[in-house]
Structures are given as C-alpha cells and as structure tokens.
Amino acid sequence: MDEASEGSRLLLQEEGGGGDRERLLLPQDADLITGDGSVDTKGRPAPKYTTGNWRACFSILGNEFCERLAYYGIARNLVTYLKVNLHLGNLEAARSVTTWQGTCYLTPLIGAILADSYWGKYWTIAVFSSVYFIGLAILTLSASVPAMQPPTCLGTVCPEASLLQYGIFFIGLYMIALGTGGIKPCVSSFGADQFDDTDQAERAKKTSFFNWFYFCISMGSFISGTIIVWIQDNSGWGIGFAIPTISMALAIACFFAASNIYRYQKPGGSPLTRICQVAVAAFRKRHAKFPSDLSLLYEVDGQTSAIAGSRKLEHTNELKFLDRAAISSADVKSKPFTDPWKLCTVTQVEELKILIRMFPIWATTIIFSAVYAQNSSLFVEQGMVLDKRLGSFSIPPASLSTFDVISVIIWIPLYDRILVPIARRFTGREKGFSELQRIGIGLVLSILAMVSAALVELKRLEIARSEGLIHEKVDVPMSILWQIPQYFLVGAAEVFTAIGQVDFFYDQGPDAMRSLCCTCYSFSGRLCKLNRTDPGFIHYNSRRRSWMDI
Structure with a gap:
C-alpha cells in the first residue's frame, strides 16, 4: 500500500458487471470522490x-x-x-x-x-x-x-x-x-x-x-x-x-x-522543518518591505499546495511579520527551484500561524489536565483519611477513580444522542456546540469538581475538629462515598474538554500536521505530572505538614 504514490492521471475505479475497471476522472465525477485530497489503497482519488x-x-x-x-x-x-x-x-x-x-x-x-x-x-x-x-x-x-x-x-x-x-x-x-x-x-x-x-x-x-x-x-x-x-x-x-x-x-x-x-x-514532509524554514526566511527578510498587494506573496500555481497531503491555505492578516517569509522578487515564479530557507509559500506561512494561534487554547486546557491529575493524587490522599468501611468491606481509596470512567461511559451516549440534538436546535450547528464551547463547558465542570472536593475537605476538617481528631492518625468518621460526586464531575469534564480538545486540534490544525497537533493533549497531561506546584504539592505549611495530616 503506497500512500505517497501519484499517477500521471487521475483514475476512478468503477464496479461493473465484468468486475472492477478504471477510467479517467471527469469533471462531472467530482461528487463521486472525496474533496479533501484523500486517496484509496492504490493511491487513486478515494471514492466517496x-x-x-x-x-x-x-x-x-x-x-x-x-x-x-x-x-x-x-x-x-x-x-x-x-x-x-x-x-x-x-x-x-x-x-x-x-x-x-x-x-x-x-x-x-x-x-x-x-x-x-x-x-x-x-x-x-x-x-x-x-x-x-x-x-x-x-x-x-x-x-x-x-x-x-x-x-x-x-x-x-x-x-x-x-x-x-x-x-x-x-x-x-x-x-x-x-x-x-x-x-x-x-x-x-x-x-x-x-x-x-x-x-x-x-x-x-x-x-x-x-x-x-x-x-x-x-x-x-x-x-x-x-x-x-x-x-x-x-x-x-x-x-x-x-x-x-x-x-x-x-x-x-x-x-x-x-x-x-x-x-x-x-x-507532507517534516512539519518541524517547514516551521523552521518559515522562521529563518522571515528573519532573513526582516527589513524587506511588504508589497502593496498582499496577493503577490509567493504561492505555487494551480489548485494544489506544494505540501503533499495539504490543501492551500488562504492568507490571513494576523502575525504579519511571518509574511516576510513569502515576499518574493518579481521573477521568482519563472524559476524552476527556490530555496525554502529563503522563500516559503503562503500555505507554509499560514501553517505556522495556525500553530501559534492554537497555543493559547492548548495552554488553557492544562487547567483541565491539572484537575484530572488529582484522580490519582490529591483525591486518593483525601480518601485515605476518610471512613473506608462499607459494611464488612473496606473500599480501596484509589478504586473510586472507577467512577470517573463510569461517568465517561454514561456521559458519551447522553452527549452524542441527547445533548447534541437539543443544542443543534438552538445553535444551528451540526455539531451542537463549537469545539471551544465544548471545551469551555468542560472547564466549568472541572471547577465544579474541585469545588465538590473542597466542600468534602471542609466538612472532613470540621468533623476532625469536633471529634478531637486533630493530628490523630485515624480515619475521620465521614464516608469515603462522599467523594463520588467529584469523580463523576471529572468524568463529565473529560467528555467535554478532552474530546473537544482532540476535535479542535484536528479540525483547526493544518492538513499535513494533524498527527502532530493530536499529540498536544498528551503533552498537557505530562506537564501536569511534572509540575510540582499542583494542589498535591502545595498543601504543606511551613513545618512541612500536610493539611491531610489534620
């Protein structure tokens, strides 16, 4: 299977009485193939x-x-x-x-x-x-x-x-x-x-x-x-x-x-190389003057991009300093070859602009990742000092994270089959919510999850003081099951923010960088595991005593 293969002609596969056959792709066949440049297993335009x-x-x-x-x-x-x-x-x-x-x-x-x-x-x-x-x-x-x-x-x-x-x-x-x-x-x-x-x-x-x-x-x-x-x-x-x-x-x-x-x-070739080429070309021409007509910025002729697997991107006016990478001389289009470290296409420049514009959205979702990380840290510590008995059975504190997974399993069908059709009536969007609206709702649910955890903790501390259990190494007589709402809210937040984030980065990312964009979610999670200033590491007083020890 050769994803990169390209024939000299566009062929369409047809099913006939005598078996499959190929013929030239005609203009009237546009509705029969995909419009995003995808191909089938033999490198032909993919039949829809x-x-x-x-x-x-x-x-x-x-x-x-x-x-x-x-x-x-x-x-x-x-x-x-x-x-x-x-x-x-x-x-x-x-x-x-x-x-x-x-x-x-x-x-x-x-x-x-x-x-x-x-x-x-x-x-x-x-x-x-x-x-x-x-x-x-x-x-x-x-x-x-x-x-x-x-x-x-x-x-x-x-x-x-x-x-x-x-x-x-x-x-x-x-x-x-x-x-x-x-x-x-x-x-x-x-x-x-x-x-x-x-x-x-x-x-x-x-x-x-x-x-x-x-x-x-x-x-x-x-x-x-x-x-x-x-x-x-x-x-x-x-x-x-x-x-x-x-x-x-x-x-x-x-x-x-x-x-x-x-x-x-x-x-489409190395995305990191293309990013560096735009940065270097823009810096080299930092003193160059923009043409009076920005449509004169360099782009290859024809309807397809110079980047394999990517459609052409329209020029945007934001981050204009990067446009210098596409400033060309009048005769450049007559040359068979250009140095990509000196001259980049508008599409290549717009790829970098898209990544820069997406960065603030990625940064905000670190908040959700920080909340999600509490499932295996602060929430477990909290459960360890609560009453873990359920009849004759003792509930392992870490096992309550199962309610997060159960919440996701419940919420996804509800979202896909009930919430989206209802939202569609009000927003007119086929998706019901935009990607950013979905992420925002999830961030609100993340806040509510931490509010729920804080209320449980306030009540635990109140009971500990009233029962004279301050600094005692015993469980507070408050059921660990009070933690279920916070786990359930984290699961609901996942359905909105985590899935919305993947959808956003895929939908808004450049065609030839979509796998790279889809790694953003895992990196935000990893940053939270490396970050030593999340709540699990700042709940110490000057004597290095955790409030969980109260």
Whole structure:
C-alpha cells in the first residue's frame, strides 16, 4: 500500500458487471470522490461511497478498544508486579512506573513526526503496533517462565532479580511504551481522516467519531481496571499478561481488516522543518518591505499546495511579520527551484500561524489536565483519611477513580444522542456546540469538581475538629462515598474538554500536521505530572505538614 504514490492521471475505479475497471476522472465525477485530497489503497482519488466513513471507522474503534485494554491491562497493576514479582521496594517501584508512564507520554512525538513526515498514519500504526505486540509478548514470557523471575521470598528475605531478568522485563516494557506512544497520535487522526472535510454531512459525523473513540478508550480502561486486575491478583501474572497480549493481537487484526476501504492522506514532509524554514526566511527578510498587494506573496500555481497531503491555505492578516517569509522578487515564479530557507509559500506561512494561534487554547486546557491529575493524587490522599468501611468491606481509596470512567461511559451516549440534538436546535450547528464551547463547558465542570472536593475537605476538617481528631492518625468518621460526586464531575469534564480538545486540534490544525497537533493533549497531561506546584504539592505549611495530616 503506497500512500505517497501519484499517477500521471487521475483514475476512478468503477464496479461493473465484468468486475472492477478504471477510467479517467471527469469533471462531472467530482461528487463521486472525496474533496479533501484523500486517496484509496492504490493511491487513486478515494471514492466517496465505497471508502471511509463509518464502514472504515468500526475497525478503528475496535482497534482502539483492544489496544487500550492491552495498555491498561499492564499499566493498572504494574507497580504491584514490580513489588511482588521483581522484589522492588516501594520507592523504586513507584519511580519505575512514573518513568515508564512519562516515556509513554513523550513517545507520541516520534509517531506524529513519522506519520506526518514520511510514513503516513497507516504505516506508522502498523509498524508501532508490531513493536507493541512484541513488547507484550516479552512481558508475558517474563511473567510465565520461572527462570525469568527471581526466587520467591522466604519470609522477609526477598532475593533480588538478576540483571538479565530485569533487562528482559524492562526491554519488553519500554517496547510497549514506544509502541503505544507511536500509534497514540495517529489512530484518532486516522479515524477522523475517514470523513471528508468538504462534505458537511461527513464533517458532523467526525465529532461523533471522536465521542465514540473516547468511549472505546474508557471501556478498555474499565475492563482492565476491574476484570484483568482481578485475574492478575487471583489467577497469576502469566495469564494476566497473556490477556493484554491477545487483545493487542486482536487490535492489529481489526486494524488490517479494513485496509481496502480506508482513506489515506499523503505525508507532507517534516512539519518541524517547514516551521523552521518559515522562521529563518522571515528573519532573513526582516527589513524587506511588504508589497502593496498582499496577493503577490509567493504561492505555487494551480489548485494544489506544494505540501503533499495539504490543501492551500488562504492568507490571513494576523502575525504579519511571518509574511516576510513569502515576499518574493518579481521573477521568482519563472524559476524552476527556490530555496525554502529563503522563500516559503503562503500555505507554509499560514501553517505556522495556525500553530501559534492554537497555543493559547492548548495552554488553557492544562487547567483541565491539572484537575484530572488529582484522580490519582490529591483525591486518593483525601480518601485515605476518610471512613473506608462499607459494611464488612473496606473500599480501596484509589478504586473510586472507577467512577470517573463510569461517568465517561454514561456521559458519551447522553452527549452524542441527547445533548447534541437539543443544542443543534438552538445553535444551528451540526455539531451542537463549537469545539471551544465544548471545551469551555468542560472547564466549568472541572471547577465544579474541585469545588465538590473542597466542600468534602471542609466538612472532613470540621468533623476532625469536633471529634478531637486533630493530628490523630485515624480515619475521620465521614464516608469515603462522599467523594463520588467529584469523580463523576471529572468524568463529565473529560467528555467535554478532552474530546473537544482532540476535535479542535484536528479540525483547526493544518492538513499535513494533524498527527502532530493530536499529540498536544498528551503533552498537557505530562506537564501536569511534572509540575510540582499542583494542589498535591502545595498543601504543606511551613513545618512541612500536610493539611491531610489534620
């Protein structure tokens, strides 16, 4: 399958009584093919009625569900495996998991650059999925073969794992990090590529795709955090890791099953190189005067862009200093070649302008990521000092994050099937809400989640004072179930902000940079994990005592 192949003629495939045949594409055939430049498996203009759309997306959604089930099947209980089977201490195990998760957040940049620049999304997903599967297989072998694990503990004496045993396990683990990171920015954007941007009906379906895409992520996470974790704790780690491995094999099979009906966007070359070219060219010509008619700024002739897989972008008047990169001499168009480090097209300049204009939106969504990060930090700490009893059962504080996932699973169908049709009547938008409206609603819900957590904390402190439990190492007689609303509100905020953010970056991002733009969400999450000034780290007084100790 060659996404970058281009024939000298535009051909259209037809189905006839004697089988498929090809003919020249005629002007009256415009309604039969996509208008966004996508091609079919053989590099021809993609037929609108036999490729893409939901028929192709079902395979992508199945792939995402199985892949997320595999990922969370490893991630949810990884710290337990490191402590119990590899005999790492608490600090070492936690540090190893944090480092691995950080790698999972950073590797999407590799996949995004390769997809947008050279391989295309399809082959990037295919290659990194194979790496992913091999990593899972190595982990399964490591957990199944006794020689690949240290001897069992004798009382309190736990033999250390050998260098070889550590090496095999962590090679598999970091192959998973590379695999999941490599495909993460590509799958959502590849799914969105199946809907024609120039067709209003298909554009509306794209937002619905992002909703169900996130639904599949949440379902995979929910099943992994309940069923697979239980299997690992009760039936052994060999079978507990084998299930994610089999799930990843199903994900790969599901993805390849629809190869003949996918729509493909051609890679446009390195986006980072194009960004640097605009910056350098604009700086070199910082003293150049703008032409009186800005339509004279340099752009290639014809209807297609000089960037493969990208449509031409209209000139905008913002960030005008960058336009200097497209100031050309009168005879430049007569030359067969121009130096892109001295002269860039208007489309190339507009790509950088779009990225700069999107940055403030990305920055505001860090607020949501900071709230979401409390699910595994501040909220858990709060739960640890509340009454965890439910009859004879003790509720693990971290398990309440399941209500966040349940909230997402409930809210996505409600949003897609009820809220959007109602909003459509008032806004006149096919999507119901614009991407920014959706993100804004989610940010408000994020604030309400923290307000709910604050009210619970105020009540806990009040009870602690009234019961004389200040500075006592005992649980406050207030049920941990009071935390459910804050988890539920975070889940609702995800449906609005997280999905709205992916939709926004895909929709507004340049055609040839969509995988790169879709990595923005994971980077905002990673910044919050690195940020040591979130609420989980500022609740200390001058004596280094946390208010949670009250």
